[in-house]
Amino acid sequence: MTESSELTATDPVTAQELTELITELEEYRERLVNDTLTMAQRAKMLRSQALAQLEPDLAKIDATLQALRNQQAALT
Structure with missing residues (x-):
């Protein structure tokens, strides 16, 4: 597991970790x-x-x- 996926709700998140999460989620969506x-x-x-069948999942990913x-x- 990567360090960013081991974060809990109480851990502070850094800008770098957010950037990595966004990148990973964008790659997953693609x-x-x-x-x-x-x-x-x-x-x-x-x-x-x-794409119509995929739309609910894409909407969740986009919202996240x-x-x-x-x-x-x-x-920042």
Whole structure:
């Protein structure tokens, strides 16, 4: 496990840790979209259908990213 994933709610978070978390979450989001579209293409599924099914997960990721960015902005 990485150090940032071992943080608890009571540990103070540094700007660097927030930057790493944001980067990791952005990479995860990109991988999720790319992998889903690749699988949809193999299954002969429409791109719009695949993205529609993925939308709730993307909304959660985007909300988390925004919260992390807000927290990062508050630290700087």
